[in-house]
Amino acid sequence: MFAYYLQLGLRSLRKNPLLTLLMVLAIGCGVAASMTTYSVFRATSNNPIPNKSSQLFVPQIDNWGPDSAKDNKGEPPNAMTYTDAINLMRDKRATRQTALYPAAMSVVPEDAGMLPFRETSYGWYADAFGMFDVPFQFGHGWTASEDDSHAAVAVIGRSLNEKLFNGANSVGRNINLNGRDYRIVGVADKWNPEPVFYDVINTNGFDDPIQVFIPFTRAVELKTPTNGNNNCNHDAGNGWDAWIRSECVWLGFWAELPTKSEADAYRQYLNGYAAEQQRAGRFRWAPNTRLRNVTEWLEYQKVVPQEAKVSLMVSLGFLLICLVNTVGLLLAKFMRRSSEIGVRRALGATRKEIYLQFLIEAAAIGLAGGVVGLVLTGLGVLGVSLVFEPDIAKLATLDVSLILLTMLVALLATVLAAFYPTWRAAQVQPAWQLKSN
Numbered sequence: 001m002f003a004y005y006l007q008l009g010l011r012s013l014r015k016n017p018l019l020t021l022l023m024v025l026a027i028g029c030g031v032a033a034s035m036t037t038y039s040v041f042r043a044t045s046n047n048p049i050p051n052k053s054s055q056l057f058v059p060q061i062d063n064w065g066p067d068s069a070k071d072n073k074g075e076p077p078n079a080m081t082y083t084d085a086i087n088l089m090r091d092k093r094a095t096r097q098t099a100l101y102p103a104a105m106s107v108v109p110e111d112a113g114m115l116p117f118r119e120t121s122y123g124w125y126a127d128a129f130g131m132f133d134v135p136f137q138f139g140h141g142w143t144a145s146e147d148d149s150h151a152a153v154a155v156i157g158r159s160l161n162e163k164l165f166n167g168a169n170s171v172g173r174n175i176n177l178n179g180r181d182y183r184i185v186g187v188a189d190k191w192n193p194e195p196v197f198y199d200v201i202n203t204n205g206f207d208d209p210i211q212v213f214i215p216f217t218r219a220v221e222l223k224t225p226t227n228g229n230n231n232c233n234h235d236a237g238n239g240w241d242a243w244i245r246s247e248c249v250w251l252g253f254w255a256e257l258p259t260k261s262e263a264d265a266y267r268q269y270l271n272g273y274a275a276e277q278q279r280a281g282r283f284r285w286a287p288n289t290r291l292r293n294v295t296e297w298l299e300y301q302k303v304v305p306q307e308a309k310v311s312l313m314v315s316l317g318f319l320l321i322c323l324v325n326t327v328g329l330l331l332a333k334f335m336r337r338s339s340e341i342g343v344r345r346a347l348g349a350t351r352k353e354i355y356l357q358f359l360i361e362a363a364a365i366g367l368a369g370g371v372v373g374l375v376l377t378g379l380g381v382l383g384v385s386l387v388f389e390p391d392i393a394k395l396a397t398l399d400v401s402l403i404l405l406t407m408l409v410a411l412l413a414t415v416l417a418a419f420y421p422t423w424r425a426a427q428v429q430p431a432w433q434l435k436s437n
Helices: 002-015 017-044 066-070 082-091 127-131 144-148 158-165 197-203 216-221 240-244 260-279 294-300 306-335 338-346 351-382 400-426 430-436
Strands: 056-061 096-102 106-108 121-124 136-139 153-157 174-177 180-188 212-215 252-256 289-293
Touching: 002 017, 002 351, 017 306, 017 351, 017 400, 056 260, 082 096, 082 252, 082 260, 096 127, 096 197, 096 216, 121 216, 127 252, 136 158, 144 216, 153 158, 153 174, 158 180, 174 212, 197 252, 197 294, 212 216, 260 289, 289 294, 306 351, 306 400, 338 351, 338 400, 351 400
Parallel strands: 121 212, 153 180
Antiparallel strands: 056 252, 056 289, 096 121, 096 252, 106 174, 136 180, 153 212, 174 180
């Protein structure tokens, strides 16, 4: 019976090619607009580390006081001072923890024919590899004892390893960074969480994968400048030592707290630490701290671009308009066949069979609209860079899940749009139709 109704539907569509084309284009354009913007929204609102997003936390400590916090709705600074980061590392109240910052590093190749070049580089602690689930192609991260000894070790990314060593196992070899040799202990496999949750304040959530990791202690010892933000509420003074002892905030900090009780205990610890700084005379205000997990942090930092939200809402509105037009076209098409429906009803067809016939016909239109929408979505994804920043536009991809979702949305939307026209068609009275004809 399904095949028979499908055959009737296709025959009906061929009888009115212009009307059919209008409906297919309406569905295709509406679905393509919504799926193109959804591809951007999906990428920017993605949970970058779903297995641990509730276990990794960003602590914040207000070291600037109420006057500065008032300008930020009472919130502490987004980053941390060197003094606070080192104190928190020293106290070791979390299962794993790390301070981090984007270090300005240049790679000096052994090949004299290659010029030095900048790579995305970070200084962090050994715990970070396990905390952030960094995968390894060769070797492993360095150890906590190498953190303590400020060891000249490094982990490099897969792309850099291919560039310098043609993809061979480079563990044990040296890499020259800023004119100094570092022993490679590991080669990280592809790792590029999106959004870049571990350093939102410097990347706005989107950046190239890290290719060089060195110990935080080593980077600070060599006075390696930050490649990210540096915010001060007072003059930091002259020189490196004055700067890192100032109240300037420039460091990220992450703590791994696997259970709620550990997170609650860490909150108490943060308040106790701020109170201790108050008693010591460093802070002249009551403790003002925060502790946010990954999803809360990304939401607080407003990582999802406002234009992505607005575009998605506008495109969904456009899809709704297309569906309303499709309802009108289907209604006109179905009601023009009232005499056919009357004859079928007079010959014994039930309303259920009328429903089935016309919904199958609508589904065929939806599938055709989905194919058109898929082509237009592909073109839309290619043109996303015309609307969004390049770092965001490159995240929009037409993968298998988006292809399936495009077809599903087109099919379901068209069938839903067909319910009212189909209901009207099923209400046709056979006696009246036969009499009028």
